[in-house]
Amino acid sequence: MYLLEVRDITKHFGGIRALEEVRFRVKEGSIMSIIGPNGAGKTTLFNCLTGITKTTKGNIFFLDTEITALKPHNIVRLGIARTFQNIRLFKEMSVIENVMVSQHCRTGSGLVASVLRNNVFKQEEKTIREKALEYLELSGIEDFAEVTAANLSYGSQKRLEIARVIATEPRLILLDEPTAGMNPQETLEMMGLIKNLQGLGKTIILIEHDMKVVMGISENIVVLDHGVKIAEGTPEDIRKNPLVIEAYLGKEH
Amino acid sequence: MTEGRRQKAEGRKGDSPIHRFTHSPFFIALWFAMLFLPFKGIEGAFVLFVVLLTTVFILRFLAGYIRPLKKRLQDAGTLIIQNAKCKMQNIGAKSLIFLLILLLCLPFFAKDYFIDIAILSGIYIILAQGLNIVVGLAGLLNLGFVAFYAIGAYSYALLNTKLGLGFWTALPASVLFSTVLGFVLAFPALRLRGDYLAIVTLGFGEIVRLVLNNWDSLTKGPNGIGGIQRPYLSDIPLGKLSYYYYFILLFVILTIFVVRRVYSSRIGRAWVAIREDEIASSSIGIDTTAYKLYSFAFGAFWAGVAGTLFAAKMQFVSPESFTFMESVLILCMVILGGLGSIPGVIFGSVILVMLPEMLREIQLYRMLALGSGLVLLMIFRPQGLLGRR
Numbered sequence: 001m002y003l004l005e006v007r008d009i010t011k012h013f014g015g016i017r018a019l020e021e022v023r024f025r026v027k028e029g030s031i032m033s034i035i036g037p038n039g040a041g042k043t044t045l046f047n048c049l050t051g052i053t054k055t056t057k058g059n060i061f062f063l064d065t066e067i068t069a070l071k072p073h074n075i076v077r078l079g080i081a082r083t084f085q086n087i088r089l090f091k092e093m094s095v096i097e098n099v100m101v102s103q104h105c106r107t108g109s110g111l112v113a114s115v116l117r118n119n120v121f122k123q124e125e126k127t128i129r130e131k132a133l134e135y136l137e138l139s140g141i142e143d144f145a146e147v148t149a150a151n152l153s154y155g156s157q158k159r160l161e162i163a164r165v166i167a168t169e170p171r172l173i174l175l176d177e178p179t180a181g182m183n184p185q186e187t188l189e190m191m192g193l194i195k196n197l198q199g200l201g202k203t204i205i206l207i208e209h210d211m212k213v214v215m216g217i218s219e220n221i222v223v224l225d226h227g228v229k230i231a232e233g234t235p236e237d238i239r240k241n242p243l244v245i246e247a248y249l250g251k252e253h
Numbered sequence: 254m255t256e257g258r259r260q261k262a263e264g265r266k267g268d269s270p271i272h273r274f275t276h277s278p279f280f281i282a283l284w285f286a287m288l289f290l291p292f293k294g295i296e297g298a299f300v301l302f303v304v305l306l307t308t309v310f311i312l313r314f315l316a317g318y319i320r321p322l323k324k325r326l327q328d329a330g331t332l333i334i335q336n337a338k339c340k341m342q343n344i345g346a347k348s349l350i351f352l353l354i355l356l357l358c359l360p361f362f363a364k365d366y367f368i369d370i371a372i373l374s375g376i377y378i379i380l381a382q383g384l385n386i387v388v389g390l391a392g393l394l395n396l397g398f399v400a401f402y403a404i405g406a407y408s409y410a411l412l413n414t415k416l417g418l419g420f421w422t423a424l425p426a427s428v429l430f431s432t433v434l435g436f437v438l439a440f441p442a443l444r445l446r447g448d449y450l451a452i453v454t455l456g457f458g459e460i461v462r463l464v465l466n467n468w469d470s471l472t473k474g475p476n477g478i479g480g481i482q483r484p485y486l487s488d489i490p491l492g493k494l495s496y497y498y499y500f501i502l503l504f505v506i507l508t509i510f511v512v513r514r515v516y517s518s519r520i521g522r523a524w525v526a527i528r529e530d531e532i533a534s535s536s537i538g539i540d541t542t543a544y545k546l547y548s549f550a551f552g553a554f555w556a557g558v559a560g561t562l563f564a565a566k567m568q569f570v571s572p573e574s575f576t577f578m579e580s581v582l583i584l585c586m587v588i589l590g591g592l593g594s595i596p597g598v599i600f601g602s603v604i605l606v607m608l609p610e611m612l613r614e615i616q617l618y619r620m621l622a623l624g625s626g627l628v629l630l631m632i633f634r635p636q637g638l639l640g641r642r
Contacts, residue, residue: 050536076538084536090529093522101522105538111551114518115511121518128519168538 003028003172003203004049004080009058009068011044011227018044020227021058026172026220031194031204033214035238036224037247042207043085045224046174050082051075062172077105081170083161085177085207091150095141095160098149099132102167132167139163139193155186162193166202173197175206179213191217215239223247278309292618323633330634356502360495368494370610372566375501376559377602379508381586382595383555386512388584389593390521391548392528394451396580397458400438401553403575404431405560407465410478410570420484420565428557435553439546446531458580466572477571484565497566504562508555513595515551524548525593589630591640600639 004026011019018041026032034042047053049060051072060068067075090098107128113121136142139159144152152160158178165173178194179187191213197204208214214221215235223231223238225247231238238244274280282305286298360368380402387395408427412418418426442453465472472478484500515521523544526534535541564570582605590601605623612622630638 052532052536071540072535073538073540076536082536084533088530088533090526090533092529093525097522097525101519101526101534101539102537104519104523104526107519109519111515111520111547114520115514117514124519164537 001028002026003063004205005061006049007059007061009045009048009055009060011041011048011053012056017227019048019055019224022224022227022229023058024222024229024232026203026205028171028203029198029201030219031198031206031217032220032222033218034205034207034222034224035209035211035214039226040224041227042224043176044227046082046176046207049075049174050080073105076168076170079169079171080174081165081168081172082174083158083165083176083178085180087157087161089149089152089157089160089164091148093149094145095147095149095152096129096132096136096145098160099135099163099167100128102164103128103131103169106169135163135166138166138196140189155182158182158190159193162197166197170202172203172205175204175208177207177209179208179210187213278306278313281309282306327633334634334639357499360498365494368498370606372494372498372501374603374606375498375505376563376566377583377586377606378505378599379555379559379562380583381590381598381602382508382512383552383559384583385587385593385595385598386515386524386555387548387552388587389591389598390516390524390528391545393545393548394447395454395549395552396451396577396584397438397454397456397461398552398556398583399575399577399580400458400461401431401435401556402560402563402579402583403461403465403572404434405557406564406570406574407472407478407560408557409561409564410481411471413481413564414478420482420561424558424561427561428554431557431560432550432554435550435556436546438553439549442549443542443545455577455580458577462572462575462577465575472572475572477569477573479569481564481568481570483568501562501566504558508558509595509599512555516595520544520547585627588637589627591637594637594639597637597639601637 002025006022006024008021008023009019010017010021022041022045024032034045036042044053048055051067051070051074055068058068059066062075062078062080065078067078067080070078090101093101107124109121109124133142133145136145139162141152141156141159141163144156149157149160162175162178165175175194179190182190187210194204194206194217206213206218218235221231221233221235221238222229223241223244230243230247231241233241282302285305286302289301290298359371363371380398383401384395384398387393387398405427408430409420409423412423412426413420438454438457442450442457445453466475468474483497486500523534523539526537526539527541527544531541563574567574586601586605587598588601589605590599591597608623608626609620612618634640
């Protein structure tokens with residue numbers, strides 16, 4: 001069964017063609033990678049999938065629901081969550097608060113309940129906190145729960161972003177360069193974490209430059225170059241594909 | 254930036270002739286002398302100029318020693334505040350009760366003049382708490398906050414004088430009215446952010462004031478509306494100053510109670526998330542537009558409450574009380590006390606109401622003293638007196 005179906009989406013920024021009729025499908029429970037040289041349109045694709053930028057043309061379906069024109073918060077509610085290339089944490093909130101606020105769309109207490117502090121509110125607040133701790137543990141940063149997010153190390157900040165993503169209870173997780181700037185050890189740990197997420201039944205799409213990661217964990221790879229999909233296939237296929245080699249290394253003369 | 258590069262950048266900046274001029278003792282002394290010219294005349298300004306020139310030269314000479322001192326002062330400031338915070342946590346409940354008793358006993362030993370100021374402080378605390386929700390929590394700079402205050406005050410004034418409604422029937426109506434207006438303003442404004450939003454809200458504040466000033470048939474224009482009733486509590490008229498003081502105290506406590514609970518709830522967290530990073534908060538499922546709207550409306554709600562209380566206290570409203578300077582004053586209270594901190598904002602409001610009164614002795618210079626106080630605060634404690642961090 002296909003979880004996500006992208007049908008010929010096109011995105012133009014003025015004269016720049018960031019995406020040109022890109023199409024692919026993602027199987028539930030799989031790990032897919034999107035690779036391509038800088039400026040290939042990978043992050044733009046993520047922005048389109050999460051509703052942050054509107055597509056110029058084309059449709060996106062998530063579980064047979066069209067999500068093309070939906071607002072970001074509605075898309076999250078349906079079950080797509082993402083991380084950012086340049087980490088975007090709520091810096092002045094504590095680590096646990098970051099994860100607590102990320103359960104926003106799965107909770108519902110309103111103004112009146114917050115003021116009256118009835119049992120429903122107290123119960124919900126308790127569950128939010130417990131779940132937050134659970135997610136922190138999953139991402140391996142439970143020791144820093146009360147630390148201000150801005151004071152975390154780079155690697156932990158990346159992990160917090162992932163904890164925050166899990167907190168929205170998504171079915172599809174989009175990771176924008178999860179291992180960028182990490183040392184080999186941290187990269188290995190991050191790969192383990194991504195595998196764990198898959199084990200929890202999450203489907204994952206990642207943008208990644210580290211070929212070891214890409215070839216190591218993805219089942220399917222989509223290659224973008226100048227906004228156009230130039231190849232798709234298993235790691236083996238991609239490794240041998242002459243178009244991909246050309247895009248990365250240039251044409252043979 | 255690495256140390257070396259920073260030094261290089263500073264070096265380059267120091268080399269430019271404009272920079273060298275604006276940082277020369279001559280320029281600094283001249284600037285201050287000009288500032289004092291209107292107060293002291295040419296002679297005074299000249300004396301000041303000379304004094305400043307020598308002082309700046311001496312300070313330049315001592316600069317090497319001053320920089321570590323400034324750092325130490327900053328650290329000391331942080332330390333004192335932190336210590337105070339720890340102590341407050343330790344004796345929190347006790348000191349709170351003590352404070353409450355003190356506030357309850359106030360009318361028995363304080364002069365009427367002081368009670369009057371206390372009432373005013375109370376009204377400003379409510380107002381500043383309202384603005385703090387918009388600016389401190391949701392991070393939306395609102396320079397026209399006084400508009401909602403004005404709407405609240407005028408609503409009560411009109412409902413009372415024209416329709417003869419009592420305080421308790423008019424209060425929900427005028428609060429509702431200013432809340433709805435908060436929504437109305439928020440709709441066009443929410444497409445904007447930062448500076449642009451600030452300009453729009455500023456414009457809105459001025460529009461409201463001008464409407465009040467010019468709609469003679471309804472608001473009696475600059476003459477204002479007089480003869481507004483004081484509230485009644487069943488049969489007790491709250492005309493007496495000390496009764497009204499208790500009345501306001503009740504409202505302040507209610508405000509703090511409600512605002513505190515909303516702060517540490519799902520809604521409060523969503524507001525802070527929007528302040529910290531709007532795109533990230535929309536991508537974890539917060540409807541940013543809706544929540545910005547709520548924050549405007551919730552802020553306007555408290556402004557409406559404060560406005561109604563103000564009109565009932567003064568028994569007279571005129572557009573003069575709702576100028577842009579008032580918006581700035583409320584914003585100063587929030588920033589001085591510490592953006593997003595409830596005790597900070599209370600502290601800030603009390604200080605900014607009390608200080609001008611206490612400095613009445615030195616009439617001429619009090620605004621100058623207040624201004625330079627704010628400048629110094631921003632240099633040494635940019636997060637406000639009781640701010641975060």
